[in-house]
Amino acid sequence: MMNHNECQHPSTKSERAKCRRQRAKFDGALAAVIAESVTIEAPAPAFVSIDVTAENWREHKESPVVLFTRIDDDTEAPIAEGVKITGWGKRWVNYQTADGKTKRTAVTCLGARTVEG
Numbered sequence: 001m002m003n004h005n006e007c008q009h010p011s012t013k014s015e016r017a018k019c020r021r022q023r024a025k026f027d028g029a030l031a032a033v034i035a036e037s038v039t040i041e042a043p044a045p046a047f048v049s050i051d052v053t054a055e056n057w058r059e060h061k062e063s064p065v066v067l068f069t070r071i072d073d074d075t076e077a078p079i080a081e082g083v084k085i086t087g088w089g090k091r092w093v094n095y096q097t098a099d100g101k102t103k104r105t106a107v108t109c110l111g112a113r114t115v116e117g
């Protein structure tokens with residue numbers, strides 16, 4: 001039973017019922033505030049692309065990458081984006097496109113970096 005000993009309202013059935021509803025409402029609001037304060041999610045970390053090379057490609061073979069030709073220090077010509085590298089040999093890089101096709105491109109002047117999946 002709820003205790004109305006410290007209440008100011010008249011000790012009638014309807015006043016006690018009103019009091020119970022107000023307390024329940026307050027408890028609900030308080031619970032909601034507590035729930036809200038503990039479920040604040042950390043913002044998603046910003047995506048950082050990683051340069052993929054002949055040495056580290058195996059660590060990134062599950063990550064979509066962009067392959068590009070380095071034309072000069074400031075210019076890149078994209079070859080394929082959102083593909084996954086399946087092999088990095090002396091002459092060719094093999095990769096799989098999003099629709100499952102296997103392709104290859106020459107290693108010469110090739111650059112690769114991960115893209116947001």
Ligand SMILES: [Zn+2]
Pocket residue numbers: 003004007009015016019020
């Ligand atoms: Zn009361």
